[in-house]
Amino acid sequence: MNGLTVASNDESQTLRIGERLGQLLTQPTLILLQGDLGAGKTVFARGIARGLGVDTDTPITSPTFTLMNHYLARLDLYHFDLYRLTDPDELIELGFDEYAFGAGVALIEWPEKLGDRDTPGLWVHLKRLDDEKREIIFSLRGGADESLAVSLQEICNLNQ
Numbered sequence: 001m002n003g004l005t006v007a008s009n010d011e012s013q014t015l016r017i018g019e020r021l022g023q024l025l026t027q028p029t030l031i032l033l034q035g036d037l038g039a040g041k042t043v044f045a046r047g048i049a050r051g052l053g054v055d056t057d058t059p060i061t062s063p064t065f066t067l068m069n070h071y072l073a074r075l076d077l078y079h080f081d082l083y084r085l086t087d088p089d090e091l092i093e094l095g096f097d098e099y100a101f102g103a104g105v106a107l108i109e110w111p112e113k114l115g116d117r118d119t120p121g122l123w124v125h126l127k128r129l130d131d132e133k134r135e136i137i138f139s140l141r142g143g144a145d146e147s148l149a150v151s152l153q154e155i156c157n158l159n160q
């Protein structure tokens with residue numbers, strides 16, 4: 001499955017699309033969130049967290065300085081922001097592989113820092129079209145997860 005696209009007209013719509021995806025996640029998933037600063041990666045991540053059942057009182061913000069935040073939900077959620085990563089060894093210190101390929105859902109902002117564009121997982125590219133409009137492009141790379149492909153199709157259809 002490649003290049004499924006959905007449009008978002010404002011922040012709340014990105015939040016809802018993320019939330020729907022979070023609701024549909026049933027197994028460990030690695031989600032790589034691409035896009036420029038301000039594209040909406042963290043908004044989308046917040047939606048996923050809500051959909052997975054992270055308490056609505058819990059703020060979901062970019063873990064810019066801590067590199068990773070861990071949330072308890074239906075599936076454990078590990079939210080990474082690798083923007084400030086300077087040395088790949090920091091990933092080892094963080095136990096990155098254990099979280100990214102473990103039993104939970106891992107969300108990675110700035111996956112470019114991993115240096116591997118072929119990391120298997122759900123790649124989500126948020127593109128800023130204007131102040132409020134975004135294009136969200138999903139592509140599953142590596143061992144394709146059939147149920148996830150169906151969920152993404154459903155999300156895109158609902159949003160037509």
Ligand SMILES: Nc1ncnc2c1ncn2[C@@H]1O[C@H](COP(=O)(O)OP(=O)(O)O)[C@@H](O)[C@H]1O
Nearest residue numbers: 008009010011014037038039040041042043132
């Ligand atoms: N359609 C939209 N989707 C997501 N964010 C939007 C949208 N329209 C406007 N915004 C604004 O863009 C910003 C996105 O911020 P954020 O999610 O932190 O970006 P990133 O994590 O990609 O740097 C927020 O200020 C949000 O209010």
Ligand SMILES: [Mg+2]
Nearest residue numbers: 041042062109
């Ligand atoms: Mg962010």
